[in-house]
Amino acid sequence: MTSPSPQNSPPLIGADQLINLIGSARLDLSTEGAVQRGLARLFEEDQVPYEAEVILAPSDRIDFLIGRVGIEVKIGHPRRAILRQLERYARSDRVDALLLVSSAPFPSAGFELNGKTVHIVSLSTGWL
Amino acid sequence: MSGSLAFRDGSWVVSDLPGHVSLRFKQVFSGIASGTVPPFTLRDTPDRARDLEWFMSRYLLRMSPETEARLRRSVADYEEGQNRVARLLSSDYVPPALAGIRAPERADPHQVRAAALLRETGRLLLLDDVGLGKTVSALAAIADGWGLPAVIVVQPHVADQWIGFIERFTELRAVQVKKRAPHALDPADVYVFRYTNLAGWVDVLGQIAPRTVIFDEVQELRHGAQTEKGRAAQSLVNLCDNRIGLTATPIYNYGDEIFTVVEYIAPGCLGSRDEFHTNWCRNQGTHWIVRDPEALGAYLQGEGIALRRTEEDPEVAQVLPPLRRALFQVAWDEGDVETDRELQRRLAQRVLTGSFTQRGQAARELDLLLRQETGIAKARAVAAYVRNLVAAGEQVILGGWHRAVYDIWREALSGLRVVMFTGSETQPQKKAARQAILDGAADVIIISLRSGAGLDGLQDRIAHVVFGELDWSPEVHKQLVGRARRRGQTREVTAHYLWTDGGSDPVLMSMLGLKASQAHGILNPYAGGVQRAPELDEGRMRAMARAVLETLPEPGPAVPVAEVPVFDWGDP
Numbered sequence A: 001m002t003s004p005s006p007q008n009s010p011p012l013i014g015a016d017q018l019i020n021l022i023g024s025a026r027l028d029l030s031t032e033g034a035v036q037r038g039l040a041r042l043f044e045e046d047q048v049p050y051e052a053e054v055i056l057a058p059s060d061r062i063d064f065l066i067g068r069v070g071i072e073v074k075i076g077h078p079r080r081a082i083l084r085q086l087e088r089y090a091r092s093d094r095v096d097a098l099l100l101v102s103s104a105p106f107p108s109a110g111f112e113l114n115g116k117t118v119h120i121v122s123l124s125t126g127w128l
Numbered sequence B: 001m002s003g004s005l006a007f008r009d010g011s012w013v014v015s016d017l018p019g020h021v022s023l024r025f026k027q028v029f030s031g032i033a034s035g036t037v038p039p040f041t042l043r044d045t046p047d048r049a050r051d052l053e054w055f056m057s058r059y060l061l062r063m064s065p066e067t068e069a070r071l072r073r074s075v076a077d078y079e080e081g082q083n084r085v086a087r088l089l090s091s092d093y094v095p096p097a098l099a100g101i102r103a104p105e106r107a108d109p110h111q112v113r114a115a116a117l118l119r120e121t122g123r124l125l126l127l128d129d130v131g132l133g134k135t136v137s138a139l140a141a142i143a144d145g146w147g148l149p150a151v152i153v154v155q156p157h158v159a160d161q162w163i164g165f166i167e168r169f170t171e172l173r174a175v176q177v178k179k180r181a182p183h184a185l186d187p188a189d190v191y192v193f194r195y196t197n198l199a200g201w202v203d204v205l206g207q208i209a210p211r212t213v214i215f216d217e218v219q220e221l222r223h224g225a226q227t228e229k230g231r232a233a234q235s236l237v238n239l240c241d242n243r244i245g246l247t248a249t250p251i252y253n254y255g256d257e258i259f260t261v262v263e264y265i266a267p268g269c270l271g272s273r274d275e276f277h278t279n280w281c282r283n284q285g286t287h288w289i290v291r292d293p294e295a296l297g298a299y300l301q302g303e304g305i306a307l308r309r310t311e312e313d314p315e316v317a318q319v320l321p322p323l324r325r326a327l328f329q330v331a332w333d334e335g336d337v338e339t340d341r342e343l344q345r346r347l348a349q350r351v352l353t354g355s356f357t358q359r360g361q362a363a364r365e366l367d368l369l370l371r372q373e374t375g376i377a378k379a380r381a382v383a384a385y386v387r388n389l390v391a392a393g394e395q396v397i398l399g400g401w402h403r404a405v406y407d408i409w410r411e412a413l414s415g416l417r418v419v420m421f422t423g424s425e426t427q428p429q430k431k432a433a434r435q436a437i438l439d440g441a442a443d444v445i446i447i448s449l450r451s452g453a454g455l456d457g458l459q460d461r462i463a464h465v466v467f468g469e470l471d472w473s474p475e476v477h478k479q480l481v482g483r484a485r486r487r488g489q490t491r492e493v494t495a496h497y498l499w500t501d502g503g504s505d506p507v508l509m510s511m512l513g514l515k516a517s518q519a520h521g522i523l524n525p526y527a528g529g530v531q532r533a534p535e536l537d538e539g540r541m542r543a544m545a546r547a548v549l550e551t552l553p554e555p556g557p558a559v560p561v562a563e564v565p566v567f568d569w570g571d572p
Helices: A015-023 A032-045 A079-091 B019-028 B048-056 B065-089 B109-121 B134-142 B156-169 B228-239 B255-265 B273-280 B293-302 B341-353 B356-391 B403-412 B427-438 B474-484 B505-522 B538-551
Strands: A051-057 A060-066 A069-074 A097-102 A111-113 A116-122 B004-008 B011-015 B040-043 B123-126 B150-154 B174-176 B190-194 B212-215 B242-246 B281-284 B287-290 B323-329 B396-400 B418-421 B444-448 B464-467 B493-499
Touching (some): A015 A097, A015 A116, A032 A069, A051 A079, A060 A079, A069 A079, A079 A097, A079 A111, A079 A116, A116 B505, B019 B048, B048 B065, B065 B109, B109 B242, B123 B255, B156 B174, B156 B190, B228 B255, B242 B255, B474 B493
Parallel strands (some): B150 B212, B323 B493, B396 B444, B396 B464, B418 B444, B464 B493
Antiparallel strands (some): A051 A060, A060 A069
8 A cells, every 4th residue: 555645736725715825916917828827837836736728628618627626717707708618618517616806896795607616816806 | 330429519410320320329219200311410318329329339330539439438437327326226235324314203215216326326216105104215315414304395395394304304404485485594404495485585595505306296397497396496406416306106107297307307318308208208198298107117217217116025015014905885774865866866867878078077976976876875884884983092094085974983982082174274273183183182094095105103103004995096095095005104904995885885996806806917017107188088987877778767656676786786
C-alpha cells in the first residue's frame, strides 16, 4: 500500500476560497479574454491547479475547472444567454458548483440551477 | 553640405535645404507645418540642439564658428542636465538630509527627492497623487533658506492651512496676504498670496524680490493670460529663478491647458504653441486634445520637468500605511423610499427613445432620482454600520451625496456627535467641523463626496472611511480615502464600501470596476493618472433606464409577485 506523495495531491480548494481569491483580484476587465488570461495567471501565482477550456459536453466548454468547481467568465452578454449556458453546465456530472465571474451586475446572493449552486463573483469589487 | 544652420534671437534657423533634405527635416521636426519651405525657424528648447546635432550626423549643415560653439554648448548643457535628472530619479539615489525641517516633523525620502529635483533644475511640475504630501515636498526645498524669499500662491480656502504647514514644518517666517490692495508687508521668508488677490500686487511684487514661486493647485493657471490671475502669475514668474507647480489633477488631456501650465514652470520646453499643437495635439472642435497623453507625460518626466509618484512607488509605500477595504452588502430598505415610480418609468422611457436633448436631461434626472433612492434605501443600514465603528472607539468619515440621505443618517445616528462638511456648510462651519474631529469632540464627520478636496488633518485621528453612497468615478472615492490615508497617518486605513443589490449600486459597481481597470492600464511608470477627455456617456444611463423598466412592475393588473428580484442591467 502506498500513500500519495504530497506533490501528487494538491491541496483542495473550495468554492468559498475561490470566490475570495477572484473577488479580491484586480484584473483587466476590458475583454473576456483579458479576464481569462488574468485568472490563469492568478491561479498560477497562487498555485491553484486548474484545467482550462474543459469540454463538459459536445457543445459546452467551460472556461476553468478547479476540482469539481466550474468557473465561467462572462463580460458583456445578455443575462438570459448566460443563464441558459450555466444551466447546461450544471447538468454535467463533472461539476458540483459553478462560479459565474462577471463585471456585470448580478445579484450577489447566487442561485441554484439543476440542484447546483451558482456563486456570483463580481470582478468590480476588487477595483473599489 | 546639405544646407545651413544659424542661431538668431533665441531660435535655430535652418536654410538652403535641398528638396529631399527639407522633406526629411520636416518629418523629423514635426513642429514645422507641412506645406512650408525653408528657411525653417525652430524655437530653442533644451533638447533642440541635441536633435539638430543628431540630424546633422546624417545631413551636414554649414554653420559659422559662433553657431557651432553655441550648438556644442547647448548639447553639453542638455546632456549634463539629463544626467543630473537621471541621477536624481534613479532608484539607487540616496536623498540628502535636508536641513530646516522643524523636529519632530520630517520630510520623507520621496519628498526630499522632489525638493532636490527642484533645487537642481529650478523648475518642477509636481504631480504626485493625492495624499503624498506635495506641500511638504515644496517646503522641504526652501526650509533651509534656499531660494528665499519665496512666494506661495494658493486657493483662498487653503491659505490658513498653508500657514499652518509652514509653521509646523519649518522655522521660516511666513506672512499671509489676505487683501487685494497693496499695503506694507512685514519682512518675511515666505509670502502666501491667493490666486484671487495676486493681480492687485503685481506692481509691488518686485519689492519683495522673490527668488522662488510655489503655485499650489497650478491648474488654476491653465487659462493663462486670458485671466487676470494668469497675467499676474506671469509677472511673478518673471521675477523668480525657481518655479514649482503642485497638482494631483491630471491635466494632460487638454493640450492648450497643459501647454499653458508648463509655460509658467518651464517656459519654452515644449517649443512654441504652434509647434506644440503640431507635435502633440489633434484638433477636436474648439479644443486641442493631446493625442497621446501617456507619451506627453513620459516626455515631461523624462526631461525632468514633471514628477509624478503614486502609492505604488516603493519609496512612497515605505511611508504611507497600507489600505484595507471592507465591502459590505446592506439590505434594501423600502421604508424611507418615497420615489415616484411612474416618474422613473417616464424618465427611463425618454432616455431610451427621446430626442437628443430630451435624452440628456431625462438621463440626468433619472440618475439623480435612482442614486438618491439608493442612498435612502440603505441609509439606516449605513448608519447602523457607522454606529458599530463608533462603538468600537473609532471616529469615522462618512461619505455621501444627497441631503435627504444625510438627514436620515443624522436621525439614525442620534446620540452620536455628528458634524457636517458638505456643500451646504460655510467655510467657518467647515473649519469648526474639522476642529471638532481633531479635538475628539465629534464621532462622525459627514463629507460630501466632492467637497473634501484639500482637507487635511483628519488623518491624525481617523482611520475609517465609510462610503454610504457610491460615485461614478473611482477617483472621487480615492480622493475621500485620501483624507484619512495621507502623510501623517500612522494606522492602517480602512475604506468601507456599503452597497446594496438594488437601485443604482449594481450598475455603479460594474462601471467603477471597468473604469478603474482601464485607468490602471493607462498608468505606466512615467505618465501616471492619465484621464481621457470627458466623453458623453450615454451607455451607462441607457443601462440604468432599461433596468428601471424591467424591474418596475408593468402598470395594470398582472403583477408577478413571486418573481425573483433579479435585475437585468444589460451590458454595461
